[in-house]
Amino acid sequence: MGAIERFANPNRFLGLARPCLPWLAAGGLLSLASGLYLALFSSPPDYQQGESVRIMYVHVPAAWMALFCYVAMAAAAGVALVFKHPLADLAARATAPVGAAFTLLALATGSLWGQPMWGTWWVWDARLTSVLVLFFLYLGYLALANAFDDPARGNRAAGILALIGVVNVPIIKFSVEWWNTLHQPASVARLDGPTIHPDMLWPLLLMALAYKLYYLYVLIVRIEGEIAAGKLRALQRRRARTADRTQVNAEARA
């Protein structure tokens, strides 16, 4: 509880988070550049998929991030509901568009890969369908969070929705194991160790690191923006109130 209360102060949070930004940016760019170089030039083509396998280095980390962002968003929403933590609300709200973008990226790159490999842009297979549902959950969260005149009310309602939607996360994760469908099962995060060659694993992990650092960078920038927007709203309210009061005083004097 101590730490949770300590960083509830927006200024203390910003004092800690702002110096991290250049490091996150540098680390993100470095891992993205080296990951892309390894993925596009120095990694071998797949014996079955040929050069198309390179789409995987964009697709797989994006799909990981789509799930990771949802879990992070729901966790932040849960902390906000239980501890009334003011920054957790902002973190959940700031995570949603990033997660939606990664989900869309995963769907789009998967579709581009599916055309040459499976011979179709889209199949109604369990994994694809459940990721599409995830995308709609993100859209619902964003729509609900922005549907109220009071942003705090929107955040809280959307937080409950995010927690309801968590049931979809295990369905997506295990869909390729529960239903035997077109989408291939996991090959990296397995109990018996990854089944892919290190030459392909390294660019994949570097890309995943780049995505994660990008997410953290955007998260901090967006939270900063939300805090600034909140301050602006408070100032506008205060000014409207003092304007009211001076007008009332002037009328009383007249």
Added chain:
Amino acid sequence: MSRFRILLRRELALVMRHGFDSLMVIAFFAVAIVLFPFGVGPDPNMLARIASGIIWVAALLAAMLSLERQFLGDFEDGSLELLAASPAGLFPVAAAKALAHWLTTGLPLTVAAPLFALILGLDGDAMGTLMLALALSTPTLSLLGGAGAALVLGARRGGVLLALLVMPLFIPVLIFGVGAVEAAAGGYAVRPHLTILGGLLLMAAVLCPWATAAALRVANE
């Protein structure tokens, strides 16, 4: 329990006094189903093949039509705040509302479905399974929809928003509901699908009123 019964009786009395609301749901269900033969053509083989899907999708849409009203009236005239002030809290309120919604939409839909299945030419063996699956899953829709309806209270354009929120959550029910009817028509085991639908219902019955109550508390602040 007596509190729950009073809440339920109040809900049902409100619905009864509004008159034709539950008939409207059936009328919408019928119109939505009648659109399909125009959309995909009147070929009996094709209609019989997709009958279960048509009935399920129409039932989902019809159930959703009346969701928004679950809490809106009480929210607008302030009775929701009085209900929240009762010592029992909002959990029984949410449960009673969901049950009343099911009694006035899900139950009529379940009873009416075989008639429409008949005119679409659904396999006769699947009729009982269709009713059983609908009876098991329409309460889940009422419970999930209740949570959605409570979340959009006071939102701009709440009705459209509600559809966007609850449709993704309805998809598992749709998958296993259609699965059960298809299995029955194809002569496969129906039990697994029905037990999963029952499991979804039990989960929703435990979790949804709780989420609905939390959403109502947020709306009352």
